[in-house]
Amino acid sequence: MDFYKNLPAGVFIGSVSALELYYGKELSEPVNLVLRGSLTDVAREFDDVDFPGIEGCDAVARYEGHTCLISCIDEDEPFPRMPFSVQNLYYDPRRRVFMDPLNIYYDIRRREPRLLDEVCCDEQTVIEGALLYSRFKYPRNRFYRGLDYNWEHISVYEQRLLLSRILKGKYAHRGLDILMRTGFISTHWPELARMDATEHAKEHHPEGNAWEHTLETFRYRKNTDLALSLGLLLHDAGKPAAKRNEGNTFDRHAQIGTGIARRFLERLEFERDLQDEVVFLVREHMLPAFIPRLPTYRTERSMSSPWFPKLLELFRCDLSSTFRGPEKYYEACTTYRSFLKYRKNPFRTAEGKKQLRLYVE
Template structure:
């Protein structure tokens, strides 16, 4: 059963908030791993509910509650009353989605703004890093933009987000249709310099305009995200990190970024572990980063040398990464089509 419905049936007034409410309103269901709700239940009352209770120590939530059927958990904010405490400094994020699929409440007057093209932010000159993170999530997941006037150069301060909060922020953005918008905002407001200096080093690493007219490594990375066919967080994470080894690589034998894929695989592992990603996720992203150049070499390689790559479980995803990568560069799609043709022929021979 849905966790919020379980709480409501137990007599605790509860509702989905923030992205979990807006996803429902806009017809998206891509935040299933990071559902968040407010509840009028107290922590002792939650402890008395069937199921399991965890305490993430997060500004986003007081607890994570898992129902007795061990289904999907939900992050919970304990509030005195749903109509009293606005769940977000972004006014659009104050919508409440009640138990059920299409029942919403608007005690904070955000409903007229939901279809606006611009975010409405309820602070003037200074916000927290959590505020910045929420703004980035809304820019990434929905078709919102920052106001052209009135937003100004906001200042964000306070404690850094915890590793788990940073991981959640990253995956919520990469699960949206426009992660490049959220990431650009985080870069401009100083969040990335404070939390993810790896990406700052990518922005300071320039590339040859013969192959990458879109600019530095960071600009190229954001451009690759635009070419995804669907909002796949795993592909997004691989694209975000596929060139992260370039700032640490060196020119050799005419190659501006010699062995950057292998270097990047090690850098990506360190970054993902710093955000406490699951080891299985790290294994998959490491493979994709280390091999992201391989599809461009397939047509020139003998079949025995590429058999292991073509048979790998992640090769279809590697092809998608390659397509997004070259689509954002000067090369054009022909190498991708050649790699697809080779892969189809290989699979056909395997079936025979």
């Protein structure tokens, strides 16, 4: 998107957004902006301005239909100092030039982020690191090791924004891993932390426990759609509470996870339509494995949903993360294509059987 070329004078693109421009990636939302001016200038130049009280952000606003996180500085004030060296790159859309006030160009070229203050790694640094490593394929950095974190609960708005931004990153699994290892998830999202203590049988899930399996699914996404990503994040959330039953280690975990997913999304105040879509994905995530062998009357309602193609994509990611072959995914796709074909045919049932029609003149 090139909307940034029309930004008002005195507005600069910073942090991960500037890095995306430098690396030739499409700008993802929300876009990080720095405005030389006051909140009055923000209200004058931008639409739908909100002041959520986020650390390092003075306002959230819309510009030409895009969401922006805006920090305000005085005319003679230096740019905000970000914790990781590569985050201190800025782009001036008016002059179409990058600005490097802290001389960190070689870190960007080498793709080696480093902490500017090695002795200081607080909670906000961890959050910035999680965002950074979810967006770019930088070498693994254990900047958070050996430190004790006493997380304070942050607002629901900040939690939702943080989770959405990480999930929209190509390497979301890396950002989520950082939040888990530093205790952020156990403090704020305990229903996710329980998966890290839920072991899998190695013959079925050699990739690891329920949490490690969840992270592995993100490696196989073909896009960063938020509903799909939330579905992947929550599809096995019911396993910690599920019981063994007749050889099924996690009996009814999809049904249990449905309630957990709904409560989690409601607590973070995601939009209702998005909640409904994610809950559908969690509830039905086991179905694609069985639809080739189930009668159509039992699967017709689910396959008629506009969300079913996304369910197939979740199934592909889920299956691929276990290092199994894609045969079951292709079988499910074949069954779904046949269902769509016959559903449009007035002379056949949804299963493809001929049906009699009585014509009266």
